Amino acid sequence: MKRTRFGRTALAMAALAATATACGDDGTGATGGGGDDGSLTVWLMDGSAPESWVAELNEAFEREHGVEVTVEIQQWDGIQDRLTTALSEDGTVDVLEIGNTQTVGYAATGGLTPLDAHLAGQPWNDAMRSSAEVDGTLYAAPWYGANRVVIYDRSIWAEAGAEVPATREEWIDALEAIEENTDAEPIYLPGQSYYVLGGFIADEGGDFAVADGDGWRGALDTPAGRAGMDFYAELQAFSTSPTDNDEASPQQSTEVIPNQEVASWIGLGWEAAGAAAAIEERGGEADFGYFPIPGTTAERPGHVFMGGSNLAVSERAGNREMAVKWLRMATSREWAQRFVDALDGGVVPARTDVTAEPAPGSFAEAMVRSADVGWLPPLTTGWANVETEPNPIKELMTAALDGGDYAEAAEAADDEITTRINRE
Known part of the structure; x- marks a missing residue:
């Protein structure tokens, strides 16, 4: 990896x-x-x-x-x-x-x-x-x-009267409550967190690429790809993050969360600890809670990159x-x-x-609750070629979030994924 x-x-x-x-x-x-x-x-x-x-x-x-x-x-x-x-x-x-x-x-x-x-x-x-x-x-x-989970500020959520969600619909309801009742950014979500997007696509039964005979082909220009991107865009609309950055540029845990009033974000355990330490260094005190990324129903959490x-x-x-x-x-x-x-x-x-x-x-605890819905990108030697910058999945995400035609951008991304993933 x-x-x-x-x-x-x-x-x-x-x-x-x-x-x-x-x-x-x-x-x-x-x-x-x-x-x-x-x-x-x-x-x-x-x-x-x-x-x-x-x-x-x-x-x-x-x-x-x-x-x-x-x-x-x-x-x-x-x-x-x-x-x-x-x-x-x-x-x-x-x-x-x-x-x-x-x-x-x-x-x-x-x-x-x-x-x-x-x-x-x-x-x-x-x-x-x-x-x-x-x-x-x-x-x-x-x-x-x-894997990643949702990290949230307990005090902001309490101020907003928001409840910890078990479904995507409840998640959106909570973010709307925070937006209406507080001055905090409801969720910090970079435009190019493509492993988060991958989980949403997996929730819809899709993937970044699928087997095609002896090779692979990109699979973003599909109903599952579009549905996953649509939900990502719905969440990202609550964020002030640019559409062309990822969670490492700037580093969300140490450069963003400690310096802004953010109600929630999606991150890893080391990021939660890093954010808490950075907040304490500034004389504050982190009051984080955690919950699994919600799924389409309450029966199970959303898929997460394992x-x-x-x-x-x-x-x-x-x-x-x-x-x-x-x-x-x-x-x-x-x-x-x-x-x-x-x-x-x-x-x-x-x-x-x-x-x-x-x-x-x-x-x-929140992380382990998602263990049964762990997801991995295509396990093939060519996958590393896809992740090389400029990453076609990240470029698709920015294009879609900026209002571009999804089908056109996804077709271009699929062509590039297919070329790269089949290259040894």
């Missing part, structure tokens, strides 16, 4: 609870080498796992197998180049963490070990499992997920047998439950037999 998007933010969600440490890291992640018969090298991303969990897992593994485990923490900057290099060399790394939308690309190039024979029958979350499979073969173990990470074994691992055993232990029910517990339920478990029990009223 792209570092500048959910790849980084999902992992930083875990970092709110703990900071990971390990031996052998020089700050760049370019350390050490793969294991041999008596050792194992594991790459984890900065902020992914609590120190206590890593230490206890490795101690248990070493007691059982007599193999020393070295965990090397990798920084996000330049990680794709380092992963590509490591997976093309013998013995550089044994087990590695990979963003969930990156997995299919590394598997397709032959860099990852097939794991079906070792992880058959595990009860994975459906959306997370799909990110670890290529043509029905499992190339990684889902580790954890995280970012997160998978654990994989390098095809060129120096100790593949032990690497598979470490991965299997790390993602077992026992250690997956310990992982979630160590983070106070702050991630969505990858296994359906693991329970997340976050504090009532917390961001994590």
Whole structure:
């Protein structure tokens, strides 16, 4: 997954609870080498796992197998180049963490070990499992997920008499009440938050692109695409945000929310924490509440992009047998439950037999309630080409919000998506 998007933010969600440490890291992640018969090298991303969990897992593994485990923490900057290099060399790394939308690309190039024979029958979350499979073969173990929720200012909502919504219709009613009864911006919504749009399109049964024979084609010029964009535009009309920016430009949590009177916004756990800290630095006090992005009915929340990470074994691992055993232990029910517990339920478990029990009223509670409606963009090696700037989905959104003809803009976006997604 792209570092500048959910790849980084999902992992930083875990970092709110703990900071990971390990031996052998020089700050760049370019350390050490793969294991041999008596050792194992594991790459984890900065902020992914609590120190206590890593230490206890490795101690248990070493007691059982007599193999020393070295965990090397990798920084996000330049990680794709380092992963590509490591997976093309013998013995550089044994087990590695990979963003969930990156997995299919590394598997397709032959860099990852097939794991079906070792992880058959595990009860994975459906959306997370799909990110670890290529043509029905499992190339990684889902580790954890995280997603966006609606973050709202309790005091502004109370002033407006607005109620927490369970449906899209109720959401609009609440924003109208805030607009009529307060001076606050009802919702801050950038014009180009395309993963939010993707969830709305998924609510309508659509997607950014669909399989077409041996390839893919763009699918925005469809009833589902139009309906998703129409609802996005309905929400965005309550916002003063420009139509040509995204949530990172400017950074909504630290550059927008602390400096404006905003009643609600859509964000990630690390963003909520960052906004609260920035407000406190200015002498204020954040009074945030959280609820899942509402769906079309009260029966279930709206679809959300389920970012997160998978654990994989390098095809060129120096100790593949032990690497598979470490991965299997790390993602077992026992250690997956310990992982979630160590983070106070702050991630969505990858296994359906693991329970997340976050504090009532917390961001994590709202996030976990959306776990069953997790959504991912097309899982194909060409998807990264679509996200490259200028992103055709973002350009479509701005055009539609600025009053352009949706069908014309969507047709152009679909042509560009089709060209890019089928390019290796």
